[in-house]
Amino acid sequence: MEYVLTTNNLTKRYRNFQALSGLSMHVERGAIYGVVGRNGAGKTTLIRLICGLQKPTEGSYTLYGRNSERDDLNGVRRRMGAVVETPSIYGHLTAEDNLKEQYRILGKPSFDGIPELLELVGLSGTGKKKAKHFSLGMKQRLGLAISLAGNPDFLVLDEPVNGLDPQGIIEIRELILKLNRERRITFLISSHILDELSRLATHYGFIDSGHLVKEISREELEKSCRKCMHMEVSDVQALVRVLDQKCLEYKVDSKSCVDVFGSFEVTDLVLSLEKEGCKVFSMVERDESLESYYINLMGGESHA
Template identity: 40%
Template sequence: MNDVILKIRGLRKHYKGVNAVDGIDMALQRGDIYGFLGQNGAGKTTTIRMLMGLIQPTTGTVELFGEKIGKGKNPVLRKVGSVIEYPGFYPNLTAIENLELHGKMMGVKQSDAFEDALQTTGLWEARNRKASNFSLGMKQRLGIARAILHNPELLILDEPTNGLDPMGIKEIRHLIQELAQKRKITILVSSHILSEVEQLATKVGIIHRGRMLEETSMQQLKERNRQYISLQVDDLERSKELLVKEMGIRDCRVDEDGWLRIYDDGHVPGEMNKLLVREGILVNSLHAMKDSLEDYFVRLVEGGAVGHA
């Protein structure tokens, strides 16, 4: 079940002297919940629009289920459901009529598909209300109902929690997890909210200024944000020298606040303290710490340690 269903190679979009997306590579395997993480304006939506055929790439290719996405007819899009940016609906039609319209377009024949999609998203009771009367949270859920109506293998959600209150965010997150688990849908979800991606994704792609800085599994990312020992001492250079020479420490850095960080595993903090004190160095503070994804993201975006294992 490890087949690649979305493959992007060298995708670039050039606008008026600027590369909105600058040579992105990306791969989604069946079963992934791919968190496409980046600040506002990083190029997430442009990338998603290119992979859905809404924007023509300047260069590069998009392959969905082994078929290239081009300017003409793309029958493979029948296997994809999407909510891109704001979920728009025909205001004169009810929720179920909006789904019927989409169902016709996507060739949905099963009559129970409409009820199924609306039940899954908790909108069955509101099916006869006009979509224009829905709240933003309901519209997001209706957008997801529309996107899963034709039973897609890949679901693309662009900032699905934008503008929602905390309860709404929780509901959408729960819904996405449920879709991945129960319906076995592969999901690509873009967001600028780290915690959201951290809670949802099994794989992460970090985009910044149109470039993919890193693409890795959430497991690897969590491992990478490993524990470290943080020391505040009166003589940084000598401390560093002693720790490297006497304890064989290899990954030792000074952070922007003047703290010494030891990333090597298997060293007891007390031993370090003992060594430094013995050598006449004043140890003001010593903590066992762990990098958060946020720390890592900030370092990555600011051009810090990328991909250190």
């Protein structure tokens, strides 16, 4: 297995607060790795350490085979791009001029690649419009374009769809998938929008209080997520009584809906409910979502 990034017992302390504690993770080449955890779990701290914005208190990480304790990572970091917290853009400049500034910082000999980059992120038609007048989605795409200026094969994104409207979220999602598919760029993405992350990620790392609780691939997650029958009925209490009699596992979802797990004979269940005077309005098979898996794994509310 080839890894772009691994961390080994990575720890970060700020005076009396420990943001990361012995975190070890593995990001495969070509993966879209989703980092999942509550606010304050350590996601942004992890990203800042990997990007070289801070140094770990203990432990180490390996980037493209280079160890942070033994090697100079400046060279391999040129293969990375990152958007941490908010895109770093100059509001008084156009999209093109923002990219020119990044090209100068990187020491690139010409601006030849800028039109193609603007086309890639859907900003080729912005002309002389200043970045401060861009929508949030346009600013996020410009931030991605800037991170792509050095032709990286590893992108680190901290909350890439935060604050975007539905159309902006779709645009960023499609761009990430396109970059991963066509350019084989590996992604490490932190996001609190679990439904959106489930549409992107090929691998997940669940973090809680600075610890990596679990690493799992999308295929493993799909096998672990249980199927259930989502039932809407006229009398939830009657349904619960019948399910208890039949020793079936269930979860009450609302005043009229229950998720029933495991295999059961539908006709037998409906007939039993009829005897209880309970009507069945609908039955829909569902798979357990990433959010449900997260809540069951971590416990408590799903503040990622």
